[in-house]
Amino acid sequence: MLNQKTIFHSPDAVHLWHQGDDIAILSFESKANCASPAVLEGIHQTIAEVEKNYQALVIWQPNDKFFCVGADLAAVSQWVKDTNITAISQYLTKFQQTSLLLRYCKxxxxxxxKGYALGGGCELIMHCDQVIVSQTSRIGLVEAAIGLVPSGSGTKEMIVRACKDSNHAVTLLQHFLQISQGLISKDAEQAKSFHYLRHSDLIIAEGVDILAQAKLLAKKLSTNYCPPQKLTIPKMEMTQKEIFIKAYQQKNPQASEYDNFICEQILTIFFPSTKDNKAFFSEEELLTYELNAFMNLVTTPKTIERIQYTLNTGKHLHN
Known part of the structure; x- marks a missing residue:
C-alpha cells in the first residue's frame, strides 16, 4: 500500500501502521480476521502505543470479505477438548477487557x-467511537446459532443501547429477540434498524475509499476529543421476564429444547439475579453475567456439536 509505514507487526495477529501522518491504522492478520488471543493482545498493545503517540486509530482490514468473523472458535474448541476451562474464561475476560479498552481509549x-462483522467482530465495532461501513456489509451477533451467547461485551452493549432509547422496554425486547435468534443484517441499513449500528454511524457506497473516509473522520473527531463517561445501566423489572419468554416462544415456535436453554442463559444477562435491591449495574457487573452465561454453555455437548459443525461446514447446526 502506498506510503505504508509499520509501527509494529505481529505475524498472524495484527499490523499497526500509518501513512506518514498521526492517524494509526490497525489491521488483523488472523484467519478470516478472527479475534484470536494474539489479535486481542495486539489490540491491547496498539492502544498503549496510540494513546501515547497518535491522534486517532482506525481499524481497517485489507480483506474486503471479512472485517472480523468473531471469536476464535478453533481455539475455543481445542480448549474444550483439553478441558482447559481456565483458558476459555481468560480468553473471554480478555475479550471483554478489549471491548472496554476501545470504548474508553483516550x-x-x-x-x-467492509464485508462481514459477526459475533465478536460486531462486538468490537460497537465499542468504537464511530463506524463507517460499506452499504453491503453484513453485521450481527450470531452466537446463539452456535450454542453460545455474545460475551465479548455484546449483550451488555445491546442492553446499554436499549436503555438510551425513549421506548426502553420495547427496544430491550427487540434486542433480546435478535440475540436469541442470532440475527445477521442483510446490509448496513438493516444493521441500523437492528441497532448493531447507531444512527450516527456512516454508511457509504460501494467503491468509495473507506479507509480515506475513515481517516478524515478520525481527524475530525480527534479535535478536542474526550473519552466517554463510565455508564450505569438500570435494572429491568423481573416482572418483565415472563413477557420476554412468551415473546421468544411466539417468535420461535420450532425452537428446540436446547434453543430454549440458550434463551434462558441470555435472560440471566438481561435480568440479573441479585441478593440486594440495587437499581443500577456497572458495565463490569453485567460482563460478569455475560461470562457466566457463556461458561454455562461452552462445555455442553450440544454447543460442542454446534461449534464443531460450524468449523467443519461454515454453517449452523440446529440440535
Missing part, C-alpha cells in the same frame, strides 16, 4: 467496515 477509535 483517542478516538473508528472502525472502517
Amino acid at each position: 483517542i478516538p477509535v473508528i472502525a472502517a467496515v
Whole structure:
C-alpha cells in the first residue's frame, strides 16, 4: 500500500501502521480476521502505543470479505477438548477487557467496515467511537446459532443501547429477540434498524475509499476529543421476564429444547439475579453475567456439536 509505514507487526495477529501522518491504522492478520488471543493482545498493545503517540486509530482490514468473523472458535474448541476451562474464561475476560479498552481509549477509535462483522467482530465495532461501513456489509451477533451467547461485551452493549432509547422496554425486547435468534443484517441499513449500528454511524457506497473516509473522520473527531463517561445501566423489572419468554416462544415456535436453554442463559444477562435491591449495574457487573452465561454453555455437548459443525461446514447446526 502506498506510503505504508509499520509501527509494529505481529505475524498472524495484527499490523499497526500509518501513512506518514498521526492517524494509526490497525489491521488483523488472523484467519478470516478472527479475534484470536494474539489479535486481542495486539489490540491491547496498539492502544498503549496510540494513546501515547497518535491522534486517532482506525481499524481497517485489507480483506474486503471479512472485517472480523468473531471469536476464535478453533481455539475455543481445542480448549474444550483439553478441558482447559481456565483458558476459555481468560480468553473471554480478555475479550471483554478489549471491548472496554476501545470504548474508553483516550483517542478516538473508528472502525472502517467492509464485508462481514459477526459475533465478536460486531462486538468490537460497537465499542468504537464511530463506524463507517460499506452499504453491503453484513453485521450481527450470531452466537446463539452456535450454542453460545455474545460475551465479548455484546449483550451488555445491546442492553446499554436499549436503555438510551425513549421506548426502553420495547427496544430491550427487540434486542433480546435478535440475540436469541442470532440475527445477521442483510446490509448496513438493516444493521441500523437492528441497532448493531447507531444512527450516527456512516454508511457509504460501494467503491468509495473507506479507509480515506475513515481517516478524515478520525481527524475530525480527534479535535478536542474526550473519552466517554463510565455508564450505569438500570435494572429491568423481573416482572418483565415472563413477557420476554412468551415473546421468544411466539417468535420461535420450532425452537428446540436446547434453543430454549440458550434463551434462558441470555435472560440471566438481561435480568440479573441479585441478593440486594440495587437499581443500577456497572458495565463490569453485567460482563460478569455475560461470562457466566457463556461458561454455562461452552462445555455442553450440544454447543460442542454446534461449534464443531460450524468449523467443519461454515454453517449452523440446529440440535
